[in-house]
Structures are given as structure tokens and as C-alpha cells.
Amino acid sequence: MRLSANIFVPAISLIAAGASSAAPQPAPDPELASATQAITQAAKDVTGASSGSDGFALDDARDAPALAGQWSAIRHFVAVLLDRRPELSEAGLRQESKRAGNIALNMVRLDRDSVLIGVEAEAFGDAFVLRRGADGHFGPALALDDSGPWGEGASALDAWRPDRAAADCRDAKDPAGWQRCGPMTFHNATALPAEADGSGRFVIVGRYVKPAGATDAYQLSIWRWDGHRAAPLLVRTFEQVADLPILVRGGARDLTIHVKGNHKSFIACGSCSGRQMEWQFALPPKGVLAPAERSLTPDLDMVDALYDRLLHARPAADLAAPAVTAALAPSISALRQQDKDDPSLGLLDGWKASRSAKGAVMLCVAADALERPLSFTIIPRNGRKWISAVRPHGGKTCGDGAS
Numbered sequence: 306m307r308l309s310a311n312i313f314v315p316a317i318s319l320i321a322a323g324a325s326s327a328a329p330q331p332a333p334d335p336e337l338a339s340a341t342q343a344i345t346q347a348a349k350d351v352t353g354a355s356s357g358s359d360g361f362a363l364d365d366a367r368d369a370p371a372l373a374g375q376w377s378a379i380r381h382f383v384a385v386l387l388d389r390r391p392e393l394s395e396a397g398l399r400q401e402s403k404r405a406g407n408i409a410l411n412m413v414r415l416d417r418d419s420v421l422i423g424v425e426a427e428a429f430g431d432a433f434v435l436r437r438g439a440d441g442h443f444g445p446a447l448a449l450d451d452s453g454p455w456g457e458g459a460s461a462l463d464a465w466r467p468d469r470a471a472a473d474c475r476d477a478k479d480p481a482g483w484q485r486c487g488p489m490t491f492h493n494a495t496a497l498p499a500e501a502d503g504s505g506r507f508v509i510v511g512r513y514v515k516p517a518g519a520t521d522a523y524q525l526s527i528w529r530w531d532g533h534r535a536a537p538l539l540v541r542t543f544e545q546v547a548d549l550p551i552l553v554r555g556g557a558r559d560l561t562i563h564v565k566g567n568h569k570s571f572i573a574c575g576s577c578s579g580r581q582m583e584w585q586f587a588l589p590p591k592g593v594l595a596p597a598e599r600s601l602t603p604d605l606d607m608v609d610a611l612y613d614r615l616l617h618a619r620p621a622a623d624l625a626a627p628a629v630t631a632a633l634a635p636s637i638s639a640l641r642q643q644d645k646d647d648p649s650l651g652l653l654d655g656w657k658a659s660r661s662a663k664g665a666v667m668l669c670v671a672a673d674a675l676e677r678p679l680s681f682t683i684i685p686r687n688g689r690k691w692i693s694a695v696r697p698h699g700g701k702t703c704g705d706g707a708s
Contacts, residue, residue, distance in 0.1 A: 334389075335347070337643045340382040340664040341405045344391075347375035348406055348426065361428050362472035362488050369467035372679055376424070376431045376450045376467075379408065383422055384435055384443040388604040391437065398422075413494050415505050415530050419446065423491035423509070430490030431465065432509050434535055445688035447535040448527075449489075449509075464513065465489045484524075484542050488514040492523060498557050501590035506538070508560060510551055519547050520565060527560070527586065527593045538593045539586070546578055553583075560586045560593075570612035571650040571672050573669035579653070580606070604658050604668050607690050608681055617639060625692035629681075632695050638672055650674040657703040665693075669703035678703050 352360065354368035363372060386393055388399055393401075395412040398554055402410040411423035418437040424430050445451075445483055451466035461484040463469055474486035489511045497506035506529055512602040513522040526540045543564040554561040565573075566580040572581030584596035600606050607624065614621040615637045641650045651673030659666045664685065671678040678698035683690050 331574060336383075337385050337389075339407070342384050343378040344375070344382055344405045344408070347371070347378040348408075351375050351427070351429065355428075358472045358515055359516065361514055362474075363467070363470045364423070364472065366468050366471040367438070369470065370472055372429065372467035373450065375426060375429075376433070376448065379424055379426070379431070380422075380433055380435070380445055380448065383410065383623075384445075387420065387435060387443040388441070391443075411491065411494065413495060413496055413507060415507060419530070419532065421494055421496075421507055421509075423494050425491050428490060428514050429470070429488050430492075430511065430514075432491050432494065432511065434530070436533070446533065449511075455537060455540075459526070459540045460485055461540050461542055462526060462537060464524065465511070483513075485495070490514050491526070493552055494538075495552060495555060497527070497555065497560060498588055500529065500592075501583075505532070506588065507595070508552070510562075520544055520579075521547055523564075525551075525553065525562065527665050529592075539595070541596070543584075546576065549578060549581075558588050560588065561584075562596075566600070568605070568609040570609050570616060571653040573653050577653065580609075603690065604666050604683055605656055605670070607692060608668060608670055610635075611692060612650060623689075623691075626694065629692050629695045636675070653704040654678075669698050671698075676703065 335343040350371040354363050354365075354371040355361070357364040363369065371428050382405055383398070386398065390397070390630055393412075398410050398412050402408050407427060409423075409425040413421040413423075415421055415434065419434060420443075421432065421434050423432045432449045433445055434441045436446040438441050449462065450467055453463055453466070457463045463485040464487040466487070469486050470488040475483045491509075492512045495508055497508055499505050506527065508525060508527050510526045510527075513524065515521070522542060522544050524540065524542050527538045529538055530536045543562075545563065545565045549563065549565075551562050551564070552560075564582050565578065566582040567573075568580050581601040583599045583601055585599070586596045587594040611621055611624045611629075614624065614635075615630060615633060618641075633647075640650070654671040654673065655678075656668065656670045658666055660666055666683040667690050668681045668683055669678050670681065678700065680696050680698045681692050682694040684693050685691070686693075
């Protein structure tokens with residue numbers, strides 16, 4: 306194949322042609338450039354104020370102005386963007402945030418003039434609502450880091466405050482004090498169905514920051530938005546394994562989340578799913594109701610309840626057959642002698658459930674205090690679950706399909 310000679314154009318000609326056909330570049334936006342620089346400087350201030358804690362907390366409560374300055378700078382940056390592009394999409398916002406620094410911004414449209422913004426900046430995070438005012442400019446209508454006091458029912462929201470982000474905040478003597486101590490970071494948010502009068506509702510899920518561990522503490526807050534102000538309707542704290550979902554379903558009348566609960570007679574490791582619970586929040590025409598809780602591990606709960614009864618010398622005839630309690634009696638006695646105050650099965654090593662053709666559940670359970678895994682037969686009896694038999698499991702573990 307022959308090549309046409311006219312394709313060989315001097316490089317200088319190509320450069321000249323490209324320069325002449327290039328579209329003119331828009332003039333820099335001074336206010337946006339200034340807002341970006343403010344974020345950069347604020348991030349440096351926070352890095353310096355958290356260096357002794359490896360970036361996972363402020364080194365001292367007196368460093369709170371550094372963190373407050375970062376959130377203020379980010380709010381101003383987003384407001385400047387929205388002033389110029391009121392219909393800015395979440396994808397566009399994320400793209401702009403990458404240019405501003407190592408921050409991730411999430412957006413939920415609440416109405417035509419209001420947006421909920423979630424922020425992740427290194428280990429720290431925040432959430433705020435920006436609303437377009439009568440002058441056409443966007444400004445803050447809610448800032449979790451700069452609001453409150455919230456009152457007793459919503460006092461856990463104080464954990465978003467910069468002065469609660471110091472490393473020693475959770476060392477308070479109050480056992481429940483950790484709920485009001487950060488640092489916090491943004492995890493998720495979504496709009497919820499509006500109330501009967503048209504007021505909006507939304508939910509924010511934040512995560513309590515810590516250096517390591519597979520199970521994290523979270524905070525869920527449900528809010529009313531009347532177009533001008535946001536007010537908390539309900540706040541709850543809970544735990545969940547890091548790689549498991551939290552917001553699992555939202556309907557016209559309810560919101561459902563999954564959380565990691567606790568068993569009574571054994572504990573789950575940090576990376577184990579443990580007792581998975583479903584919390585369903587009903588959304589009536591006004592407000593929100595406390596969650597209805599349902600266990601997602603009902604068969605394991607049966608064995609847990611049986612051991613809890615026996616370890617504390619309480620009757621269990623409604624849970625298991627006499628032959629089952631008799632078979633477990635020697636090991637129960639030994640466990641009670643080892644720890645008279647709080648006997649338990651220790652760490653739950655694994656479990657697996659299978660169902661027979663007749664509807665019975667075969668549940669294998671392995672735990673630290675058991676010499677070998679046990680297989681429990683659970684059947685329906687008088688409309689309830691009942692443990693009819695127990696025997697040693699054939700293997701050393703419950704198998705790699707343990708739930």
C-alpha cells in the first residue's frame with residue numbers, strides 16, 4: 306500500500322494549526338480560586354492538629370478551630386459552586402471537589418433550592434444543608450459541626466462538633482459519653498418521603514472514627530426539613546461490620562436498616578457478622594416512630610437463649626426438650642464453675658444452618674467453650690421454635706459456609 310506524500314506535514318505546521326483552532330480558555334474565577342486555596346490551607350491546619358493521633362482525631366480540644374475552619378471552607382466552596390451552577394449534579398460536584406483537594410462530597414437534593422451535602426476529608430467528615438436565599442445565593446441552613454445544643458433525645462449529635470473531636474473525649478467516665486464524642490465522618494444519606502403537610506424528611510448516617518477494627522459504631526439521624534430549617538426527629542447509635550450494608554430499604558412508609566447486635570451467651574469477633582438485626586422505622590404522616598426490631602438470626606437466637614437460661618440456672622422447658630438440657634448439663638456445670646459471675650460460651654467461632662425436607666432446621670454451632678461443634682435440631686412446636694435434639698457435629702468446624 307502506498308502512502309500519500311501529503312500526510313508528511315512539518316511538526317511546526319501542526320502546532321500552529323492546533324494553536325489557531327483551540328477554543329479560548331475561560332478566565333479564572335477569582336472567588337472559586339480563593340475558596341479552593343482556603344480548603345488547601347485548612348487541610349494543612351487539620352493535618353498539623355491531628356499529627357499526634359495519626360490523623361484519626363485532634364490532638365487536643367484546643368485544636369477545634371482548625372477543624373471548624375475546614376468545614377467552613379468546604380461549605381463556602383460548595384456555596385460558590387452552586388451560586389454559579391444551581392443545577393450542579395452530584396457527579397459534577399465530585400469532579401470539582403477532586404480539584405479542590407483530597408475531599409469527597411456527596412449530594413442529596415432536598416428541593417429545588419436546597420441540597421444536603423456529606424463530606425469526607427481524610428478521616429474526618431461533616432454534613433450540612435445549603436439553601437438558596439432570596440438574594441439568589443446559597444448559604445448554610447444546617448451544619449452538624451456548628452449546631453445545637455440538641456437536647457437529651459438528640460445529644461449524640463454533639464459528636465459532630467469540632468471540640469468533641471479530640472482523642473481523649475471518649476475517655477470520659479460517663480459510660481454513654483462516647484456517643485457524644487467524635488470525630489465523626491459521613492457515611493451515607495438519602496431523602497425520605499415527605500410528611501402530610503409537605504415538609505421533607507431525610508436521613509444521615511455518620512460513622513464514629515477510629516484507627517482500626519472491622520466493626521464500627523454509627524449514628525443515624527432522621528430529620529424534618531420545612532424548606533428553611535432542619536430539625537432532628539430521631540437519633541440512634543448502633544454498630545455494624547464495615548463491609549455490610551446499613552441502609553437496605555426505603556419505602557413510602559418506612560425505612561429499614563441492618564445493624565450488628567449482641568447475643569447473650571457468646572460474643573462475635575470484630576470481623577464477624579454476629580447477631581444481625583433489622584430495624585424498621587415507620588414513617589407516619591408526621592414524624593417518625595422508634596424502630597421495630599427483628600433478628601435476622603432467629604435459629605442462632607434459640608441456641609443462645611437456651612444457653613443463657615441454663616448458664617443462669619433458669620427453667621428452659623419452653624425452649625428445648627428435657628433430653629437436650631440433660632445432654633448439655635455437664636458442660637453447663639463446668640462453665641458455671643469457671644466463671645460464677647458471668648458464665649458464657651466465649652467467642653462464637655462459627656455457625657451454619659440447613660433445613661430438612663420436613664422443615665426442621667439443623668444448626669451447627671462452634672464456640673470457644675465447646676470442645677467440638679454441636680448440631681441442634683430445631684422444629685416448630687405449638688407455633689414456636691423448639692430444640693428437640695442435640696448431638697456432636699461430625700466435623701471440627703461448622704464448615705466454610707458458616708453465616
